[in-house]
Amino acid sequence: MVGKLDGRVALISGAGNGIGRATAELFAAEGARVAGVDLEGAEVFVCDVSNSAAVAATVAGVVGRFGRLDIVMSNAAFFPPTRPVTELDDALWERTFAVNVHAAFYLAKHAIPHMRQGGSIVLTASQMAKVGSKGDVAYCASKGALITMAKALALEVADAGIRVNTLSPGGTATEHMAANWGGMEAAEHAWGKPMHPLGRLGRPVEMARAALFLASDDSSFMTGADLVVDGGYTAR
Numbered sequence: 001m002v003g004k005l006d007g008r009v010a011l012i013s014g015a016g017n018g019i020g021r022a023t024a025e026l027f028a029a030e031g032a033r034v035a036g037v038d039l040e041g042a043e044v045f046v047c048d049v050s051n052s053a054a055v056a057a058t059v060a061g062v063v064g065r066f067g068r069l070d071i072v073m074s075n076a077a078f079f080p081p082t083r084p085v086t087e088l089d090d091a092l093w094e095r096t097f098a099v100n101v102h103a104a105f106y107l108a109k110h111a112i113p114h115m116r117q118g119g120s121i122v123l124t125a126s127q128m129a130k131v132g133s134k135g136d137v138a139y140c141a142s143k144g145a146l147i148t149m150a151k152a153l154a155l156e157v158a159d160a161g162i163r164v165n166t167l168s169p170g171g172t173a174t175e176h177m178a179a180n181w182g183g184m185e186a187a188e189h190a191w192g193k194p195m196h197p198l199g200r201l202g203r204p205v206e207m208a209r210a211a212l213f214l215a216s217d218d219s220s221f222m223t224g225a226d227l228v229v230d231g232g233y234t235a236r
């Protein structure tokens with residue numbers, strides 16, 4: 001069987017859990033050799049992606065081990081607590097931008113020189129990049145930044161055969177979602193059903209399939225775009 005990513009090497013940050021883990025599994029099933037990057041874990045490259053030097057070393061380590069780099073998915077995120085902006089500590093704002101925005105810049109900056117055969121960069125944004133959410137100013141702003149970052153990056157690297165897009169998931173049934181709401185059933189009830197016209201949270205594999213589309217040649221004429229997979233959250 002021919003996989004959609006046969007022969008490709010993919011680096012995925014935040015691969016230890018949730019959407020990143022589902023994407024790593026799907027990419028591997030489609031023939032990619034996958035370098036998972038996370039804060040900790042047995043089968044991943046351990047790296048805090050908010051640190052430029054650490055990202056540079058990790059990218060070099062991945063290329064050293066696999067010999068090439070074709071796909072980068074900047075997917076790790078920091079989720080600050082929901083609270084009014086007047087009560088948001090500066091440190092929480094700064095951490096949100098460090099993990100959600102600076103890391104995408106560091107990954108692109110350090111990976112692009114290694115993507116010699118062209119490739120695809122996917123930045124995981126959010127439905128919160130497109131609409132506001134009360135109490136989530138830092139998270140919304142950080143995700144919005146990724147959409148314009150992808151457009152600007154796309155222009156810079158188009159001639160090198162590298163495409164850059166964002167993926168904007170809606171609420172997705174990950175472990176941290178369950179932890180936030182005191183269980184998945186509560187998350188579905190309080191957030192999935194009322195906020196998503198399709199009546200539920202997304203599944204990590206549904207985001208992984210969209211990431212596969214962006215990473216593979218199936219989206220070969222797509223760059224600087226945002227792929228919204230949000231169960232209709234932003235359709236209202």
Ligand SMILES: NC(=O)c1ccc[n+]([C@@H]2O[C@H](COP(=O)([O-])OP(=O)(O)OC[C@H]3O[C@@H](n4cnc5c(N)ncnc54)[C@H](O)[C@@H]3O)[C@@H](O)[C@H]2O)c1
Nearest residue numbers: 014016017018019038039048049075076077126171172174
């Ligand atoms: N789950 C949702 O409802 C949802 C909705 C929209 C967008 N997203 C976005 O999807 C992406 C994945 O979300 P998820 O729900 O799967 O998250 P998750 O919390 O399940 O997994 C994120 C992973 O990133 C890792 N990580 C966090 N900070 C890191 C750092 N500094 N360096 C390296 N790794 C780090 C964590 O250890 C974790 O394994 C995020 O960008 C998130 O903003 C999620």
